[in-house]
Amino acid sequence: MVKQDKDHKVYVLDTNVLLHEPLAYLSFQEHDVVVPMTVLEELDHIKDRKSDVSRDARVAIRGLDDVLRDATPEQMLEGVALPTLKLENHRTPSSGKLIIVNDHLFPDSISGLPGNENDHRIINCAVHLQTQYSDKKVLLVTKDINMRLKAKGAGLKYVEDYRTDQLIDDIALLTSGFKKVDGDFWQDVGECQTQQNGRYTIHEVPKSLVPDVFCNEYLIDDTNHFAARVVGYDDEHIRLKDLGVERLMHRQAWGVKPKNINQGMALDALLDTDIELVILTGPAGCGKTLLALASALEMIIEKGIYDKVIVTRNTPEIAESIGFLPGTEEEKMAPWLAAITDTLEVLHKHDESPVTSRNYIMEKANIQFKSVNFMRGRSIQNAVVILDESQNLTASQLKTIITRCGEGTKLICTGNLAQIDSNYLTPVTSGLTYIVERFKDFEGSATINLNGVVRSRLASFAEENL
Numbered sequence: 001m002v003k004q005d006k007d008h009k010v011y012v013l014d015t016n017v018l019l020h021e022p023l024a025y026l027s028f029q030e031h032d033v034v035v036p037m038t039v040l041e042e043l044d045h046i047k048d049r050k051s052d053v054s055r056d057a058r059v060a061i062r063g064l065d066d067v068l069r070d071a072t073p074e075q076m077l078e079g080v081a082l083p084t085l086k087l088e089n090h091r092t093p094s095s096g097k098l099i100i101v102n103d104h105l106f107p108d109s110i111s112g113l114p115g116n117e118n119d120h121r122i123i124n125c126a127v128h129l130q131t132q133y134s135d136k137k138v139l140l141v142t143k144d145i146n147m148r149l150k151a152k153g154a155g156l157k158y159v160e161d162y163r164t165d166q167l168i169d170d171i172a173l174l175t176s177g178f179k180k181v182d183g184d185f186w187q188d189v190g191e192c193q194t195q196q197n198g199r200y201t202i203h204e205v206p207k208s209l210v211p212d213v214f215c216n217e218y219l220i221d222d223t224n225h226f227a228a229r230v231v232g233y234d235d236e237h238i239r240l241k242d243l244g245v246e247r248l249m250h251r252q253a254w255g256v257k258p259k260n261i262n263q264g265m266a267l268d269a270l271l272d273t274d275i276e277l278v279i280l281t282g283p284a285g286c287g288k289t290l291l292a293l294a295s296a297l298e299m300i301i302e303k304g305i306y307d308k309v310i311v312t313r314n315t316p317e318i319a320e321s322i323g324f325l326p327g328t329e330e331e332k333m334a335p336w337l338a339a340i341t342d343t344l345e346v347l348h349k350h351d352e353s354p355v356t357s358r359n360y361i362m363e364k365a366n367i368q369f370k371s372v373n374f375m376r377g378r379s380i381q382n383a384v385v386i387l388d389e390s391q392n393l394t395a396s397q398l399k400t401i402i403t404r405c406g407e408g409t410k411l412i413c414t415g416n417l418a419q420i421d422s423n424y425l426t427p428v429t430s431g432l433t434y435i436v437e438r439f440k441d442f443e444g445s446a447t448i449n450l451n452g453v454v455r456s457r458l459a460s461f462a463e464e465n466l
Helices: 015-020 037-047 054-068 073-078 118-132 145-153 245-249 261-270 288-302 329-347 354-364 395-402 431-438 457-465
Strands: 009-013 032-036 085-087 090-092 097-101 137-141 158-160 178-181 193-197 200-206 218-221 227-233 237-242 277-281 308-313 367-371 383-388 410-415 445-449
Touching (some): 009 118, 015 037, 015 054, 032 037, 032 118, 037 054, 037 118, 054 097, 073 097, 118 137, 137 145, 218 261, 227 245, 227 261, 245 261, 261 277, 261 445, 277 288, 277 431, 288 308, 288 329, 329 354, 329 383, 383 395, 395 410, 410 431
Parallel strands (some): 009 032, 009 137, 137 158, 178 218, 277 410, 277 445, 308 367, 308 383, 383 410
Antiparallel strands (some): 085 090, 227 237
């Protein structure tokens, strides 16, 4: 059943790995992948639920069926060759197998865990394989921390998290989108080439000053005067767009002015039509939604650059209840997008009738509320798309939305990694973290971490102390 090659490993997959990435078994091309019968049973129960993971369960089942469809029962137990992956125009030959194991046949006494729980059966299966193939490295792969602890306690030598889509090990390593240089930046520069590009000045400085920059990263220093954005670089030089702190702090959109330098950098990126993707991260109350919406209104109503605003967000744990809300799709989405309507009222709180102004602006800017569930298959043109609460989305869900954006569309993703509602995501595995790292060196994207709470003194204290 299992190859006897010394370096050949045996991976036992837990159900949550296939829910996290339905085709995860393809990541182990040169090794054997074991899917216990209990995992298939759990996928079967989940696929019919009215929840956000039911689709992933169905995709996993269909994927397994594609590999095993023509296999006989004997071949399934022996193992069926994993499909060959095509990576960057090169086909990587697969030497691994996909094996279905009937873990119900193994005695519970192997691991010592009671056999009435699915997690225990899967651990039991891994321990049994470890005993059966003592010369092999048998690994249980699960995203359940408690299950990893129990597996080690039951005698399993190797237990791992599934990390192929995890680009960083610690959320503290996630880029903030800007760097603060110690002291006075220009003191260390010396001579540099400078050219005028329209209203802006472009400087070319040695890369040795800031060696690890990326496209559209902002640079500031301790003088509170210097601010620039990286617009290009090579092995020797960095091209900087000179912005200046004073100019950033005087940027405004729809009457909103930045309250700190982070918001100034965010507004600069939001109002730049050459940047098609802006990712705003930070704690509750730092102004993510306010800046995104104000910039959208400025570019649509005042400047006429885009035609409409599409506001969308994930609806965690309410996929089964959204259909029972009365009205159209937008009316069903209204409770989940109250943050947008609240923000519109804040932007017009000094008007004689804020509610009337809000309704007028919603019509004037053609603001549409859409559920992420219904974005698949669309092609969005000449619009500003605001993806709110994007920390609750997986990388594949975010890919679905980003690939919907057609010509002349700007996507603004906002999210707070401290407020993840999904049971299947953590800050390091969130799709928001994934796209921040994947897009950080893309010339058409910018990331800004708005790390200061500006909502109120109460909100600031709660963010820091609760």
